[in-house]
Amino acid sequence: MSSNHYDPATFSSQSSLGYLLKINHSLMHDFADKVFTDHDVSFIQWIVLLKLQEGTALTASDLCRRMFHDNGAITRMLDQLEDRGYLIRQRSQEDRRVVELKLTDAGNDKVNELTPQVVTKLNDLLTPFSSEEFSEFMRLLEKLKSTLQDFNQSQNS
Secondary structure, rough: OOOOOOOOOOOOOHHHHHHHHHHHHHHHHHHHHHHOOOOOOOOOHHHHHHHHHOOOOOEEHHHHHHOOOOOOHHHHHHHHHHOOOOOOEEEEEOOOOEEEEOHHHHHHHHHHHHHHHHHHEEEHOOOOOHHHHHHHHHHHHHHHHHHHHHHHHHHHH
16 A cells, blocks of 8 residues: 655655755765775775675676766776775686776785774664664565665666
8 A cells, every 4th residue: 555655745854764864875975984084995995895895796787786976086096996906907817808806915904903993883874773773674674675676667667
């Protein structure tokens, strides 16, 4: 059953779901960037390294899809991370057209060094939320993500 959560007569951009998600996303990046002020990688670069460490991205194209970044931005970021010795690019043995990304020991060390700092700051940020509120919040965000993915997939079919 569909619910009407908004009314055209009282709708405001300040209370729209898209605005609130976008502003929180921007504020979250600003918050996270402060953790990286004294380091040679940015928050976004750390996310790239983390995705490589987790194995959730293996190529620049994977990163573009998972991070919703354009190819040029990812390429520049990978160039910087490679110059710093945090990753290497190598041709796939299965498909020579594919360039795979591999985290170096220095890249692994950087992720392992910064992750506890990020987690500490996130926990500080989330202090006003109880464990139950945080769990429910995460459940609702996952539900929204799934709903949006399903809707977008049905529109593309």
